[in-house]
Amino acid sequence: MKNEPQEDVFSEKLDLKLWGRVFRHALPYKRLLMPLAIAAVGIAICDASFALVTRWTVDAVAQQQQVNLWPYATVYFVLALALSIGVWMFINAAGGLSNNMSHDIRQECFKKLQELEFAYFDHRPTGWLISRLTSDCDKLARIIAWGTLDVLWAVCLVFIIAVVMVVMQPLLGLLVLSVVPPLVWVSAVFQKKLLLSSRETRKYNSMITASYAEELQGLRTTKSLVRENENQREFEVLSTQMYGVSIQNALQSAVYIPIVLTLGSVAAGIALWRGGADVLSGSLSLGTLVAFIFYAGQFFNPINQIAQTLVQMQGAQAAGERVLSLLATMPEIRDHEEVQARLRLWDRPDRPVDVAPDGYEREIRSVAFEHVDFSYQTGEPVLQDFNLTVEAGQTIALVGASGGGKSTIVNLAARFYEPTGGRILVNGRDLRDRSLEWYHSNLGIVLQGPHLFSGTVRENIRYGRLDATDAEVEAAARSVNADSFIRALEKGYDTDVGEGGNRLSTGQKQLVSFARALLADPRIFIMDEATSSIDTETEQLIQQGLKAIFEGRISFVIAHRLSTIRGADRILVIEKGRIVESGTHEELMIARGHYHALYTQQFRNEQVEHMLDVGVVGS
Ligand SMILES: Nc1ncnc2c1ncn2[C@@H]1O[C@H](COP(=O)(O)OP(=O)(O)OP(=O)(O)O)[C@@H](O)[C@H]1O
Numbered sequence: 001m002k003n004e005p006q007e008d009v010f011s012e013k014l015d016l017k018l019w020g021r022v023f024r025h026a027l028p029y030k031r032l033l034m035p036l037a038i039a040a041v042g043i044a045i046c047d048a049s050f051a052l053v054t055r056w057t058v059d060a061v062a063q064q065q066q067v068n069l070w071p072y073a074t075v076y077f078v079l080a081l082a083l084s085i086g087v088w089m090f091i092n093a094a095g096g097l098s099n100n101m102s103h104d105i106r107q108e109c110f111k112k113l114q115e116l117e118f119a120y121f122d123h124r125p126t127g128w129l130i131s132r133l134t135s136d137c138d139k140l141a142r143i144i145a146w147g148t149l150d151v152l153w154a155v156c157l158v159f160i161i162a163v164v165m166v167v168m169q170p171l172l173g174l175l176v177l178s179v180v181p182p183l184v185w186v187s188a189v190f191q192k193k194l195l196l197s198s199r200e201t202r203k204y205n206s207m208i209t210a211s212y213a214e215e216l217q218g219l220r221t222t223k224s225l226v227r228e229n230e231n232q233r234e235f236e237v238l239s240t241q242m243y244g245v246s247i248q249n250a251l252q253s254a255v256y257i258p259i260v261l262t263l264g265s266v267a268a269g270i271a272l273w274r275g276g277a278d279v280l281s282g283s284l285s286l287g288t289l290v291a292f293i294f295y296a297g298q299f300f301n302p303i304n305q306i307a308q309t310l311v312q313m314q315g316a317q318a319a320g321e322r323v324l325s326l327l328a329t330m331p332e333i334r335d336h337e338e339v340q341a342r343l344r345l346w347d348r349p350d351r352p353v354d355v356a357p358d359g360y361e362r363e364i365r366s367v368a369f370e371h372v373d374f375s376y377q378t379g380e381p382v383l384q385d386f387n388l389t390v391e392a393g394q395t396i397a398l399v400g401a402s403g404g405g406k407s408t409i410v411n412l413a414a415r416f417y418e419p420t421g422g423r424i425l426v427n428g429r430d431l432r433d434r435s436l437e438w439y440h441s442n443l444g445i446v447l448q449g450p451h452l453f454s455g456t457v458r459e460n461i462r463y464g465r466l467d468a469t470d471a472e473v474e475a476a477a478r479s480v481n482a483d484s485f486i487r488a489l490e491k492g493y494d495t496d497v498g499e500g501g502n503r504l505s506t507g508q509k510q511l512v513s514f515a516r517a518l519l520a521d522p523r524i525f526i527m528d529e530a531t532s533s534i535d536t537e538t539e540q541l542i543q544q545g546l547k548a549i550f551e552g553r554i555s556f557v558i559a560h561r562l563s564t565i566r567g568a569d570r571i572l573v574i575e576k577g578r579i580v581e582s583g584t585h586e587e588l589m590i591a592r593g594h595y596h597a598l599y600t601q602q603f604r605n606e607q608v609e610h611m612l613d614v615g616v617v618g619s
Helices: 016-063 070-115 118-122 126-168 170-177 180-217 219-224 228-281 286-298 300-328 337-345 406-413 436-441 457-462 470-479 483-488 506-520 536-550 585-591 594-618
Strands: 366-375 381-391 395-399 421-426 443-446 524-528 554-558 570-575 578-583
Touching: 016 070, 016 126, 016 286, 016 300, 070 126, 070 300, 126 170, 126 286, 126 300, 170 228, 170 286, 180 219, 180 228, 180 300, 219 228, 228 286, 228 300, 286 300, 366 406, 381 406, 381 554, 381 578, 395 406, 406 524, 406 554, 436 443, 443 506, 457 470, 457 506, 470 483, 470 506, 483 506, 506 536, 524 536, 570 585, 570 594, 578 585, 578 594, 585 594
Parallel strands: 395 554, 395 570, 443 524, 524 554
Antiparallel strands: 366 381, 366 421, 570 578
């Protein structure tokens, strides 16, 4: 199936309220808005003044035999100079405004993305969010900066021309102005048609590009399945559709431009017919007639510009709505009013060291799930009446088949999601009554495939606590058994780990991430153990490293290699969101239940793998 690129819905009505809210983002840039407005008005005045200078010149030449043309040429030159300065000013101001605004909107969106809870991202595809942050923001900023300028300039120009004409010769002025309403109507209709057909062309264009890419990537498969003719037919349909919409677009332009030119000529014709008669009767000067003809041809551009910008605004309204709705989204997991009040109350220098920023105790002694229900989607429960209490110093291992709910349990313990029923308690107090930031600052998380940042090993460990000294960094590495392998690297702690840490093995990355977690000294440690097999030597290093991390903390470990968690205080076998077995490794092995089955199965698999390895090496 071909993926059709999504284009925005075209809004029939201009939503002024929405644009008002978008325009508010331009307000901090008053220093750019002022020159923008001055430039737009100034350029319109210059544009309209050329006809007046021409009028004076023509009248002067018509009235006198000998005319000194220098003053007229000078005024013309000054106008041209002023116009250039105006254009320079507006390019500067509009460019600056557009860049600043898209920077601000992007920053705000990014900040919002960081505040929003994971559940928000479950319902929104990454591609959707990325296009909010890139094309939508740019689209809005461009329209606001350049669109404002165009509309301001165009409205000023039409207004000045209309006033000047009516003041110079009211009747003739009104006659020439009679072409403006049809001009506005034609421009609005055709600009909309052009926008829609050019969007269609763009859509087919990207579908054709995607088709080429797919064909090139799957060339071998196409040949092996003998699908050439079918592919060719599919491509032909696409290409014919593209041809159709391109022709439509070209036809629309071909009709629109002559209509507008005709209307301009009608205006000039009216000026010539009526104005010519007035010149002959002596009630109108020749120069004024020339100015009228000049103005008649000048209407098209600004009106076209206004229509184009308004149509573009209608087209970009959906982008505006999406960006503003993202910015207006309130994170569902956040400190409620009462917690915020307590944070303000306790934000003072005399707060005792054992008191957290929210006024309750800093020390975390226990985390408990009390009759917790949870579902990602209504009607599909993942956890039901889940109960678990973990005290400081205890390590809880979660094992069980995929999809049982292990990650969900740790996500709830980390408050990345909130229970749909029941409560999670910290030291017996509802987690929702505690500060979210304080709680998260107490978490240390090491995920599967630990992520390292480009930089040195030392920098990566120091990420856990930025003010840690070199000695503390090295002590942390020693505690988790990472020190010896780090020292064996080419430049020791100053070895560059490469992008994403790709110069280190998975086991080494895990050791570095343990050191980082230990340095951060979290009260709650969560680990989703890597599934990939690691050699026995590294595995032992990891086991010993983990001991240092688990000590004194509340630890949750999602274990895939069951050998890692033999020392856990409690192993929970999770199936369909329930604890089906619980106990220490020894107790569960004696019980010969689910855990015993899992363990022996894994042990057998490892043996077979080992034998196969040996066999391969031996052959
Ligand atoms: N973000 C999500 N949105 C919707 N459903 C989800 C989401 N995450 C998990 N689930 C569903 O919740 C159930 C429990 O998933 P969970 O990831 O907690 O299991 P798990 O035991 O950790 O599995 P694994 O070992 O494969 O990671 C599964 O049925 C899964 O499909």
